[in-house]
Amino acid sequence: MSQKLSIINPGKIVTVEGLEDSSLKPKLMEMGLIAGKQLKVLFRAPFGDPIAIDLGGFVLSLRLDEAKLIRVV
Amino acid sequence: MKIALLGNPNTGKSSVFNSLTGLRQHVGNFPGVTVDKKIGEFSVNDTKYKLTDFPGTYSIYPRSKDEEVVYKVLSTPSNENYPDLAIIVVDASNIERNLLLFTQIYDLKIPSILVLNMSDIASRKGIKVDLDAIKATFPNVEIVETNARIGLGIQRLKETIHAFKVQNNPFKPFIEGNKLLEISDLEGQSCEAEKRFSLIKKLLEKVMVTSDLSTDSRSNKIDRFLVHPIFGYLFFTIILFFLFQFIYVFASFPMDWIDKGFGAFSFWVGNQLPNGLFSDLISQGIVPGIGGVLVFVPQIALLFFFLSILEESGYLSRVVFILDRIMRPIGLNGKSVVPLLSSVACAIPGVMAARTISNWKERLITILVAPLMSCSARIPVYTLLIALVIPSKTIFGFINLQGFVLFCLYFLGLISALVVAAVMHLILKAKDSSFLLLEMPSYKLPRLRNISLNVLEKVKIFIFEAGKVILAISILLWVLATFGPGDRMDVSVEKLKKEQVFLSLEKEDQQQLIASEKLANSYIGILGKTIEPVIAPLGYDWKIGISLITSFAAREVFVGSLATIYSVHDDGEEQTSLINRMRKERRDDGSLVYSLASGVSLMIFYVYAMQCMATLAVVKRETKSWKWPIIQMVFMGVLAYVGALIAYNILL
Numbered sequence: 001m002s003q004k005l006s007i008i009n010p011g012k013i014v015t016v017e018g019l020e021d022s023s024l025k026p027k028l029m030e031m032g033l034i035a036g037k038q039l040k041v042l043f044r045a046p047f048g049d050p051i052a053i054d055l056g057g058f059v060l061s062l063r064l065d066e067a068k069l070i071r072v073v
Numbered sequence: 074m075k076i077a078l079l080g081n082p083n084t085g086k087s088s089v090f091n092s093l094t095g096l097r098q099h100v101g102n103f104p105g106v107t108v109d110k111k112i113g114e115f116s117v118n119d120t121k122y123k124l125t126d127f128p129g130t131y132s133i134y135p136r137s138k139d140e141e142v143v144y145k146v147l148s149t150p151s152n153e154n155y156p157d158l159a160i161i162v163v164d165a166s167n168i169e170r171n172l173l174l175f176t177q178i179y180d181l182k183i184p185s186i187l188v189l190n191m192s193d194i195a196s197r198k199g200i201k202v203d204l205d206a207i208k209a210t211f212p213n214v215e216i217v218e219t220n221a222r223i224g225l226g227i228q229r230l231k232e233t234i235h236a237f238k239v240q241n242n243p244f245k246p247f248i249e250g251n252k253l254l255e256i257s258d259l260e261g262q263s264c265e266a267e268k269r270f271s272l273i274k275k276l277l278e279k280v281m282v283t284s285d286l287s288t289d290s291r292s293n294k295i296d297r298f299l300v301h302p303i304f305g306y307l308f309f310t311i312i313l314f315f316l317f318q319f320i321y322v323f324a325s326f327p328m329d330w331i332d333k334g335f336g337a338f339s340f341w342v343g344n345q346l347p348n349g350l351f352s353d354l355i356s357q358g359i360v361p362g363i364g365g366v367l368v369f370v371p372q373i374a375l376l377f378f379f380l381s382i383l384e385e386s387g388y389l390s391r392v393v394f395i396l397d398r399i400m401r402p403i404g405l406n407g408k409s410v411v412p413l414l415s416s417v418a419c420a421i422p423g424v425m426a427a428r429t430i431s432n433w434k435e436r437l438i439t440i441l442v443a444p445l446m447s448c449s450a451r452i453p454v455y456t457l458l459i460a461l462v463i464p465s466k467t468i469f470g471f472i473n474l475q476g477f478v479l480f481c482l483y484f485l486g487l488i489s490a491l492v493v494a495a496v497m498h499l500i501l502k503a504k505d506s507s508f509l510l511l512e513m514p515s516y517k518l519p520r521l522r523n524i525s526l527n528v529l530e531k532v533k534i535f536i537f538e539a540g541k542v543i544l545a546i547s548i549l550l551w552v553l554a555t556f557g558p559g560d561r562m563d564v565s566v567e568k569l570k571k572e573q574v575f576l577s578l579e580k581e582d583q584q585q586l587i588a589s590e591k592l593a594n595s596y597i598g599i600l601g602k603t604i605e606p607v608i609a610p611l612g613y614d615w616k617i618g619i620s621l622i623t624s625f626a627a628r629e630v631f632v633g634s635l636a637t638i639y640s641v642h643d644d645g646e647e648q649t650s651l652i653n654r655m656r657k658e659r660r661d662d663g664s665l666v667y668s669l670a671s672g673v674s675l676m677i678f679y680v681y682a683m684q685c686m687a688t689l690a691v692v693k694r695e696t697k698s699w700k701w702p703i704i705q706m707v708f709m710g711v712l713a714y715v716g717a718l719i720a721y722n723i724l725l
Contacts, residue, residue: 057167
């Protein structure tokens with residue numbers, strides 16, 4: 001039962017299931033967001049957007065619009 | 074031998090570059106692309122190597138303007154920048170993602186050295202890599218472990234470069250049958266990345282051991298504070314406040330020295346050379362022109378010093394993080410904060426910094442509004458006018474009124490930049506999608522060497538980019554100010570010399586009066602009188618008109634021109650004699666020329682008017698067309714006129 005990364009709360013650890021088709025897909029993958037990748041949601045900016053995620057090696061900040069493209073379990 | 078330095082962003086690539094080349098680096102140009110290339114040299118046992126630093130990128134496929142150059146060069150062996158050897162800097166604590174670019178370059182059959190940088194962080198996290206196993210997977214590749222920030226491993230890297238021989242071992246591609254360069258569609262590139270990462274994962278399972286998967290918890294704790302809804306913004310505001318105090322206070326000393334130094338030098342040169350037009354050109358056109366450029370170096374250097382600390386420490390990516398949501402509705406990107414902040418020193422490096430913004434529209438809007446952030450050149454103008462018409466007193470008991478007005482002018486520039494951006498956002502149509510996707514590096518202590526080299530680079534950009542335009546225009550203006558039509562100049566000077574008032578003056582004062590009379594009858598003087606009807610509604614007369622025109626060389630020339638027009642000695646920072654003289658100036662109807670109304674009107678004019686030809690030249694280069702700098706000049710000119718008009722009429 002996959003959800004969009006954009007609604008995952010800070011502190012939760014999830015695994016990427018897949019990416020929605022979009023012009024950002026290759027860029028997201030190049031940053032390491034591929035199926036099977038484990039990540040932790042760290043915190044959100046004031047206003048809730050962008051969010052910061054821990055990809056085990058580096059921290060990535062992404063907008064909710066971008067997080068919506070990532071399906072996680 | 075040509076060596077290319079490649080790698081992901083935030084891998085310490087610049088530390089490697091700086092460690093290898095030190096001061097032997099400069100900025101050049103990649104042909105056909107608006108990206109500067111950083112070139113450096115180093116030698117090992119008398120053999121010279123040329124090192125080119127490429128922009129950090131996650132894969133060879135470009136996702137922003139500055140990344141395009143990597144693809145362009147690496148895909149074309151005939152390109153003049155195509156390397157004989159590639160050094161790929163990899164963050165040893167983040168190998169998985171970094172290997173994407175590395176394996177791509179490897180599959181392009183470019184001879185490579187893999188540099189595992191940040192080895193200290195890796196070992197702290199308990200990451201152990203079996204280097205021999207990696208070498209077995211990538212024959213012909215040499216691996217060097219480094220900690221470039223403290224220079225560890227650099228000597229070994231140099232030796233490895235020197236000893237590097239392209240082996241004749243059979244090439245084992247990482248991905249079989251790979252046609253990297255032929256994949257141009259996004260779907261294909263996604264598949265490519267997916268395939269690569271699955272192979273990389275399999276490889277790392279065999280060769281790497283890690284005990285701690287998460288990132289630096291120390292950084293996370295600091296982040297709790299710095300991205301806090303209240304404290305985050307407060308902290309940023311405090312930083313900005315310090316920034317301005319810092320530059321304003323500390324820069325004034327060296328600026329004063331440079332100013333006086335050049336004044337003296339110009340005087341000396343004038344005396345050394347035989348009397349005549351050519352010597353005047355040098356002592357009054359060229360030398361002051363150069364001095365006018367160099368006087369800003371301390372201010373610009375200090376500002377970039379500060380900005381570099383913010384960037385090197387990792388804090389700047391947090392600023393982008395907390396500002397992005399606010400910037401987006403007005404057509405900007407969180408990343409726009411860097412160009413906008415840089416423009417407070419000088420808009421030229423600021424405009425160039427917009428290259429990291431991938432979305433064309435966001436980048437364009439950033440470039441168009443950046444010059445509205447009050448730059449260093451406006452400060453002498455603001456200071457003079459404030460001292461002239463704003464009383465020196467305190468309001469609310471402790472706020473210095475003059476300082477407050479200065480702050481308001483900066484604030485006006487900032488707010489206007491945001492409003493204009495919002496308007497542009499509505500008018501211009503966006504083509505491609507905008508994104509943030511920014512890596513936030515762990516906080517680290519900035520290294521002085523990296524900061525100094527960065528500041529040096531920015532200062533050089535200012536001196537050469539701004540300098541050459543300012544110098545050219547200074548010379549042009551000198552010509553226009555020295556010559557007049559027919560014998561009009563000579564006739565009026567002769568007339569002046571016969572006047573009683575003149576004859577009663579000291580020789581030095583007589584000289585200044587002559588200079589002033591000449592200026593009034595030169596081409597510029599006539600130009601000033603011609604535009605007088607247009608600028609009269611703003612409260613200006615033809616003398617101010619002359620200074621507005623000369624400001625096109627550089628804004629601060631305004632002050633020097635006024636000094637000449639009122640035949641007053643350029644008094645350095647304080648300008649007391651000029652201010653006293655200006656206070657006495659009256660119009661035909663008896664009213665003061667420099668009243669509160671006209672003074673504020675002038676200040677507002679300078680907040681908005683696009684008078685810096687050097688910036689326009691850079692905007693043209695960055696946007697690859699004359700259309701945008703012209704639009705910029707027009708809208709800023711309109712804002713200046715209307716703003717000054719409103720101010721003058723309200724305060725009158």
